[in-house]
Amino acid sequence: MSQETPSDDSLIGLLKGVEDFSQNVFPETQELFSELAEGQSPHTLFITCADSRVVPEMITQTQPGELFVCRNIGNIVPGYGEMLGGVSAVVEFAVAVLRVRQVVICGHSDCGAMKGLLNPESTKDLPTVTAWLRNAEAAKSAVFARKLEGADAMAAVIQENVRLQLAHLRTHPAVAAARANNAITLQGWVYDIGNGTVSVLDQASDRFVALAEAIGRKNAG
Numbered sequence: 001m002s003q004e005t006p007s008d009d010s011l012i013g014l015l016k017g018v019e020d021f022s023q024n025v026f027p028e029t030q031e032l033f034s035e036l037a038e039g040q041s042p043h044t045l046f047i048t049c050a051d052s053r054v055v056p057e058m059i060t061q062t063q064p065g066e067l068f069v070c071r072n073i074g075n076i077v078p079g080y081g082e083m084l085g086g087v088s089a090v091v092e093f094a095v096a097v098l099r100v101r102q103v104v105i106c107g108h109s110d111c112g113a114m115k116g117l118l119n120p121e122s123t124k125d126l127p128t129v130t131a132w133l134r135n136a137e138a139a140k141s142a143v144f145a146r147k148l149e150g151a152d153a154m155a156a157v158i159q160e161n162v163r164l165q166l167a168h169l170r171t172h173p174a175v176a177a178a179r180a181n182n183a184i185t186l187q188g189w190v191y192d193i194g195n196g197t198v199s200v201l202d203q204a205s206d207r208f209v210a211l212a213e214a215i216g217r218k219n220a221g
């Protein structure tokens with residue numbers, strides 16, 4: 001991306017961005033795009049928040065065609081049968097048709113949805129957001145039960161929500177079938193916007209560990 005100058009925040013700015021892509025970026029990557037024009041075979045379904053500061057391809061340093069991405073407020077996956085809709089369809093298609101080998105659910109620091117979950121008063125005029133956040137309600141209960149407050153509550157609810165949405169993900173039939181065949185790995189992440197780091201949910205200990213530790217364990221096992 002050529003971003004020498006601060007980007008123009010108008011619609012014209014977006015169009016100029018596309019012009020820059022077509023004229024400068026695309027030609028340099030033309031071989032990849034010619035291949036992708038014939039089809040996709042992404043290895044990972046990446047479910048994360050709609051937050052503008054979370055950029056999956058940048059964080060993971062992946063190319064177009066590698067990540068099948070699903071984004072929504074709060075990186076939520078409703079349990080199967082609860083709210084059949086966009087997310088359920090993405091999960092089914094990615095797992096049953098594209099046969100992704102990994103699903104990552106990635107929460108993040110300073111998440112507006114998680115703030116809303118902790119402070120329902122702040123979303124009382126947003127009926128749709130309120131209804132959607134019910135899919136994360138159990139994460140809040142887990143945090144309130146531990147009597148956490150402030151930044152501690154926020155950090156904990158972000159992590160609890162990732163655990164909860166992984167549990168919801170396992171209720172989807174396509175995921176259950178792929179897991180039964182050992183064809184898929186599910187993993188939870190939390191991305192820290194201010195530090196540029198990711199912590200990873202270690203399934204064995206059920207705690208979030210630093211990236212180096214997660215990579216070390218993967219290599220070891």
Ligand SMILES: [Zn+2]
Binds near residue numbers: 050108110111
């Ligand atoms: Zn968020």
